[in-house]
Structure formats: C-alpha cells, structure tokens
Amino acid sequence: MRLIDWQLAFERHLLADTDASGFASTLIGGPTLDVDTGLAIYHHAYRARLLEVMQGDFPAVWHWLGDEEFAGLVAVYVQRYPSAHFSLRWLGQRFAGFIGEHLVAEQSAPLAELACLEWAFTLAFDASPGQPLSLHDMAQLAPEDWPVLQVEWVPAVQQVLCRFNSLEIWRGVKAQATFPGSQPLSLAQVCLIWRDQQVCRFRSLEPAEAYALAGMADGGWSFSELCAELAVTYQEGAPLQAVTWLKQWVEDGLLQRRAP
Template structure:
C-alpha cells in the first residue's frame, strides 16, 4: 500500500461512524505486545472524535450547558459526520454548527438553539477579527468643527450584529455564570445584539430599536453626522443633536466605529 493510500485509509477510519476498522486497512498494521491493532485503531478513532467535541464544547459552552453532556455529545457527533473538519485550524470547526442545528432539529427546538449558537459564534468571530483602527474620544475631540457635518463612520472589523428573537443573551449569561438556566422564551420584540472586541476583551450589548436604527443608518446606509441629526429631529426635535452626540460618544467609547475612508 502506498503511503498516500494508507493515509487516506487512516483518514477514512477516523471519520467513520464506528471505531471498528476496515479489515483490509487493519491488515496493513502490526500490533504490539500490549495493544492489538483493532484496539489501537479504536483508541485513535475515539480520541479524534473526543478532541473535536472538546473544541465544540469550548466554542459553544452555552449549548453544552443547555443540552447536557449526553445530548451535546450526540448532536456534535452527528454534526462532525456531516461536516468533517476541513480546515487546518480547529478555529473554524464550528462555523456550520448554527446552520446544522436548523437542519437537524425540529423548528420548535432548533430556532432558539441555533440563535444561541450564532451568538456564541459571534464571540469567536469578534475575538479573532483584525484590530482595525477604531475611533477614539481623543481623535473625536481633535476633529475640526467644519468636519463634523460630513463625518461618516463604519463598524470596526470585530463588530458582529445578531438579531435576537429569543432570550439568547440571558441564556448565554446564565451559562457563563453557572446560574440557573432560564426557560427559552420568544421576545415580545426582536432586538439587535452587538458583540465586539475592545482592548483584547470581548463585549456585548443589546440595542433598543431607536439606537439600532440610528447606528444602522450611519454604518449601513451611510448617513453623515448631519444626516443622523436630521433623521433624529423627527423624533427628538430640538434635542436631536444632543441625542446624536450622546450615541456617537457611546459608540466611539465602546470601540465600535472607524472613520469611513480612513
């Protein structure tokens, strides 16, 4: 058997549903005085699956906390058979896990579980994102007055936005605090949750609809600061400029924004 054929046969064994090795492949190996071939191959098979599941427990700790050991192990075993690790870095192993949950489970169970998985994956993406050049309060203080009306911003690279229809943030927080796990519930109204990294620490915050719309106007629609003030004037009248500055200061202080075109 050529080396490449043997490597492919070993890979096939590791990815198989059962730890029992193909007899033809097993015949190419020699056992030792204390460990026969079949037992050794079974150990490799189970250890490989166990290592991948350990990565998923780390990346989706709240899902593990929700389901418990046995259900999480069963779910991730099916996931790994359907979507085997295809990247040299295990960092990407869970990329398809939220979508898989929607595929694999009934809608009533999958929707809140998949949303929680997306929230957890957002933390992974935020932590590994490029640093970028977030605006600072000091830089804003030095901005010439004539530049304020045309100021445009975009999100810093680490910022992830998640539309939450369930109490996923409360579920995630309970898992991190090892507290009593609340029942999964649909929210009266959906909200945007931001996840981002600032000074090497991941943060999260839910936005009310007004602030969410204002932020989307600037970073997605491309409003300038003067256009933000004009939009807010419909609701806040003479207080529009103050509200715009208050939110902008908060976004900059949190490290959410970069200057567009910088």
Template sequence: MRLTDWQLAFEQHLLCETSVADSRFAASLLGGPTLDVDTGLAIYHNAYRARLQEVLRHDFGALRYWLGDDAFAALADAYIRRYPSAHYSLRWLGQRLPAFILEHFVAQHSAPLAELARLEWAFTLAFDAPEGVPLTLDDMAALPPEDWPGLQVTLVPSVQQLLCRFNTLAIWRASKAKSTFPGSQDLDPAQICLVWRHQQVCNYRSLEPGEACAMAGMVTTGWTFAELCAQLAVTYAEGAPLQAVTWLKQWLQEGLLQRRAP
C-alpha cells in the same frame, strides 16, 4: 502501499463511522509488544472524535448548558458525521452548527437553540477578527469643526450583529454564571445584539430600537453625521444633535467605530 495511499487510508479510518480498521490498511502496520494494530487504530479513531467533541463543547458551552451533556454529545456527534472537519484549523469546526440545529430539531425547539448557537459563534468570530483602527475620543476632539457634518464611520472588523427574537442573552449569562436556567421566552420586540472585541476583551450588549436605527444608518446606509442629526430630528426635534453626540460618544468609548474609507 505508497505514503500518500497510507495517509489517505488513515484519514478514511479516522472519519469512518466504526473504529474497526480496513483489513488491508491494518495489515500494512506493525503492532507493538503491548499494543496490537487494531487496538491502536481504535484509540486513534476514538481520540479524534473525542477531540472534535471537546472543541464543540468549548465553543458552545451555553448550548451544552441548555441541552445537558448527553443531548449535546448526541447533537455534536450527528453534526460531526454531517459536517466533518474540513479545515486545517479546528477553530472553524462549529461554523455550520447553528444551521444544522435548524435541520436537526423540530421547528418549535430549533429556533431558540440555533439563535443561542449563533450568539456563541459570534463571540468566536469577534475574538479572532482583525483589530481595525478604532476611533477614539481624542481623535474626535482633534477633528476640525468643519469636518463634523461630513463625518462617516463604519464598524470595526470584530463587531458581530445578531437579531435576537428570544431571551438568548439571559440564557447565555445564566450559563456563564452557572445559575438557574431561565427558560426560553420570545422577545417583543426583537432586539439587535452586538458582540465585539475591545482591548482584547469580548463585550456584548443589546441596542434599543432608536439606537439600532441610528447605528444602522451610519454604518450600513452610510449617513454622514449631518444626515444622522437630520434623521433624529423627526423624533428628537431640537435635541437631535445632543442625542447624536451622546450615542457617538458611547460607540467611541466602546471601541465600535472606525473611519469609513473614502
């Protein structure tokens, strides 16, 4: 058996449903004085699956808290069978889990569970994202007054935005505190949740509707600071510039913004 054939056979064994090895593959190996070939291959098979389960438990701890160990293990096992690890880094193993949950559970249960999984995956993405060049208050203090009206910003790469239709943040916080499960509830209205990394720490918070619209206008639509003030004037009248500056200052302190490329 050539080396490439042996490697492919070993990979197939690890990915197979059963830990019983193919007889031709097993015959190409030699056992030891204390461990025969079939037992050794079964150990590798089970250890590989156990490692994948471990990764999912780590990345989706709040989901495990909600479902319990046995139900989460069953979900993870079904997910691994459907979507085997296809990347050299296990960091991407859970990428499809939120979508898989929508397929795996009945509709009335799947939506809040999938939203929690998306929140947890957002933390993973935020933690690993590029740093970007966050604007600071000192940067803004040095900005000439004539440049303020045309100021345009965007979000730093680590910022993840999630529409929460359920009390997902409360469930996530309870899992971290290991406190009593709060139970899933609908939110009315739904909220935008931000997850981002600032100074090597992942942060999160929800946005009130007015702030969410203002941020979307600047970072998605591309409003200038002058356009932001004009839009806010509809609601805040003469207080629009103050409200715009208040939000902008908060976003800068939180490390959310960087200058938009020309």
C-alpha cells in the same frame, strides 16, 4: 498506495463509525499494541478532542442539552461537516446552521440562535483590532469635517438579532446560575458583541439606537445624514441625540473611520 491516499483513508476511518473500508489491513501492529486496539484509541481520542472543542465554543448549548444529547448532536454534526481547516478554531462555524437543518423548527430556532450568539463571541475575540476611533480623535476633528464624517464597524463587532432570551441564557450559564429556560422576546433585539482590548463585551440595543447605528456603520450615512434621520423623531433635539450616541459608540470602541 500514495501517501495522500493513505492519509485520506485514515481520515475516513476516523470519521466513520466502523472500519468498512478495511483501513486496518494497511497497518502492522507492534509487540505491545495490536492494530485494532491502537486504531480504537486514536479513533476515540480524535472524537473526544472534537467534542471538547465544541463544548468550549458552545457551553450554553451544551448546558441546555446535557452531556449525552450534546455529544450526539456533535457526532452527527462532524459527520455532516467534517473539520476542513488545519485549525479546530473553525470547527463550529456551521453549527448554528446545522441545528436549524437537523432539528424540528420549534426546537431548532431558539437553540440555533443561542449557538449563533456563542459563535459571535468566538469571532469577536479572534478578529483583528482595526483602528477604532477614540474621543481624542473626535476632539481633533475640524468643524467642517463633522458633517461629512463617515464611520464603519471595527472588525471585531458582531451582530445577532435575538428573538429569544438567548443573552439571558448565555449569561446565566456563564454565571453558573439557575437555567432560565428559553422564552420568546416580546420585541426582537439586536445584540452587539465586540472585543475591547482582550475582553469581549456585549450589549443589546433599543430599536431607535440600532437603526441609527446601522445607518452609519452599515448604510454609510454621514453625520449630517444621521442628524437628518433623527430629526423625524427628535426634531430640534436631533443633533444632541446624534452626538450622545456617537460618543457612546466611540467610547465602546465600535467604530473606525470609513475609507474614502
């Protein structure tokens, strides 16, 4: 048997519930540890490590489901989507989608949203820093550069559209407070998650601000186009509102200059 074939057989054994492949027959036991016991220890340790990683990445989902149900869900998940990267950092990348596939819609929708929110914090924390604009940078802009100013997200920014009180649940679990229970929101909210230095930050956006920010960071609006869009609602106050929001976005570290 080639080494790669043996390694793949070992992987199949670790992921399987039973040794149907007969992998144990390819090994020789030692004087103090027989093959079956050694494989059982390795099998349990591997699964326990995967569960530990998922508990760390999705503590609110874990808290919601409880130990037994969460462990069962993770066991099915790693069978469906085995770790395919050398780093377990990426183990949970398909967990939110899997919840939607595996559970009935009434249960999966709020739970998948919560998993998506938690995964967004992981992505934000690990993203590259980019080149966030500062207030000093903005102060150095020449007057003629303001109308054509275009920006985009720094790499760390993640967006989650929340239709349930997922952020309240996440905050409650993090603060070890009483579990609030899942409730639909009267109005869906965009939640931004990003990293400032080495700390993840978050906030929800009101619809008007979410629309304006998405127009600039996703839609490629220039500053003059932002003012024109806001004029529909804010009329002569549009430039002031645009400057106020832009200052907040820059202070938060959300934006960088868009490449020409």
